[in-house]
Amino acid sequence: MHSISPPIFDPQVNGYAGIDFQRDGISESDLLVATRAWRRDGGGCFLLTLITDEWPRLLARLDHLRRIITASPELGEVILGWHVEGPFLSEKPGFHGAHNPAWMRDPETVDFERLRDAAGPLPLMVTMAPERRGAVAAIDAARSLGIMVSLGHTDAPTTALREAVDAGATAFTHLGNGCPQQLDRHDNILWRVLDLDAPGVAIGLITDGIHVAPQLFRLIHRILPPERIYYTTDAMSAAGAPPGRYTIGTLEVDVGLDGVVRQPGRANFAGSSQRPGQIAGRAAQMLGMEPSARGIPRILANARGLLESRRISCAPSGASID
Numbered sequence: 001m002h003s004i005s006p007p008i009f010d011p012q013v014n015g016y017a018g019i020d021f022q023r024d025g026i027s028e029s030d031l032l033v034a035t036r037a038w039r040r041d042g043g044g045c046f047l048l049t050l051i052t053d054e055w056p057r058l059l060a061r062l063d064h065l066r067r068i069i070t071a072s073p074e075l076g077e078v079i080l081g082w083h084v085e086g087p088f089l090s091e092k093p094g095f096h097g098a099h100n101p102a103w104m105r106d107p108e109t110v111d112f113e114r115l116r117d118a119a120g121p122l123p124l125m126v127t128m129a130p131e132r133r134g135a136v137a138a139i140d141a142a143r144s145l146g147i148m149v150s151l152g153h154t155d156a157p158t159t160a161l162r163e164a165v166d167a168g169a170t171a172f173t174h175l176g177n178g179c180p181q182q183l184d185r186h187d188n189i190l191w192r193v194l195d196l197d198a199p200g201v202a203i204g205l206i207t208d209g210i211h212v213a214p215q216l217f218r219l220i221h222r223i224l225p226p227e228r229i230y231y232t233t234d235a236m237s238a239a240g241a242p243p244g245r246y247t248i249g250t251l252e253v254d255v256g257l258d259g260v261v262r263q264p265g266r267a268n269f270a271g272s273s274q275r276p277g278q279i280a281g282r283a284a285q286m287l288g289m290e291p292s293a294r295g296i297p298r299i300l301a302n303a304r305g306l307l308e309s310r311r312i313s314c315a316p317s318g319a320s321i322d
Contacts, residue, residue, distance in 0.1 A: 007044030008231070008276055009303050011125060012083055012173070012204070014049045014248060015237035015271075021048055022249035024061060028068050028075070035078040037240045042277025045080050047125060051249055052086025052099035055111075062118040070120065081123030084115060085173065088128035088138070089153035094180025095129075095189075097153055098251055098263070098270035107138035116145045127173040129154035130164035139167040150204070153178035158192050171202045174234055175220070176212040177269070190216075194223050202302065206234045207283040208274040210260055214286040221287060230303035231279050236261060236271030 015021045017037035019030050038046070048065060050058055062082060069075045088111075091101035107128060115124060125148040128135060139149045151164055152173030172193055179189050193203070203224060205212055211234070212220075221229065233239060238246040238255040245254055246261075248271050253261050259273045274282070284296050 007039070007042055008279060008300050009044050009080075010046040010232050010235070010276060011230070011303050012049050012085070012232040013038070013046040013235045014051060015239070015246075016235055017240040018237055018246070020237040020247045020249070021065075022051060022053070022061075023247070024057070024064075026065065026068070028072055031065075031068060031072075031075055031079070034240075035075060038078065038276065041240050041275040043078075044276075045078050047081050047083040047123070048079050049083040049085055052089060052096075052103050053249060054103055055087060055105065058084070058087070059114055059118045062115070066118065066120050066122065070122070081125070082119050083125045083127070085127040086153070088126070088132050088135070089178075090129040090131065090155050092155055095153055095155050095178060097178045098248060099153065100250070106133040106135075108134060109137055109141035112138060112142045112145055112147055116147065124148070125150055125171075127152040129156060130160045130169065131156040135160070136163050136167045139164055139169055143168040151201075155179070155189055156192070158196065161192060161196055162198075165196070165198045165201055170200055171230075172204060174204050174206050174211065174232065176216055177206060177234075194220065199228065202228055202230050204230055204232050204303075206272055206274070207231045207279045207286070208233070208259070208272050209282050209286060211269055211272060217283075217286045218288075226298050227302060229299050231283060231299060232303070233274040233276055233279060234272040235274060235276075238271070238273040240275055241273075 016034040019034040050062060069079050086099050087103045087105050088107040089099055089104055090096060091104040126142060127150045130151055131154060142149050149169045150171035150173045151169050175193055205217065236248045238261055243255050243257055245252060251263060251270055253270045254264050255261050255273050261269055261271045261273055263270050280296055280300060284290060
């Protein structure tokens, strides 16, 4: 399925074109390989995403990348800022996903001051699990520093979700992922999030047709108004690259001809190999509509709108994508 649409803004890109953003010592040339391939494949701009790691190492990596990107006008046009996904996540099996639970920790307000120092003035989004001790105070501290908080990789009860939203959380990271394959049919994180009366919270969905079953994808679109949904590739280093073995941090993963990213010998997913130019077509296919139908372009703009409302801007430059 083919479509023509403006390059999207993606708030969650972990790597691209064989370049793993989770590695230490990434060079300017490495990032240029990734960003040029991203643009080639229909992408606009994105938040470079760093996943859970040892806290000092994660901060050092963020500081290193900031220095490179702020010194390069070409990189700065594509990489607008940061998404730090962890380490303030649930360490429970299934909920931690591909993140190492040994590095999970409770957030402290000082952590967000250190994140802001490492990120500099660039836009910053942090995904956290609201059931972690100190989460509400941390969200309040993040807001005061201009940091956007998204919830995710969580098994929080409804009360904790509500408290997090009231404290200022404004998004949910890749709903339908970061949770076990088998869930309690009477009470689970999907039902809690979708039942939450939180019109100011935008729900992220991976559109590769693998991470979110088409049936669930359609149900979410029926339950939520279009303005509360945004799309992401959740791309990692295998995206924009041929099948083979790649890394996401310390994990080695295999990507087959089907495009599914898996840890060797395991069934769970570990990131996506989806290209940005595939988002519109794959979402439309699951929804049973044409990519040009009114709902698709509207949702494609939501990630940019979501973050522009928090002083993150991304001006797209038109391109033909497939």
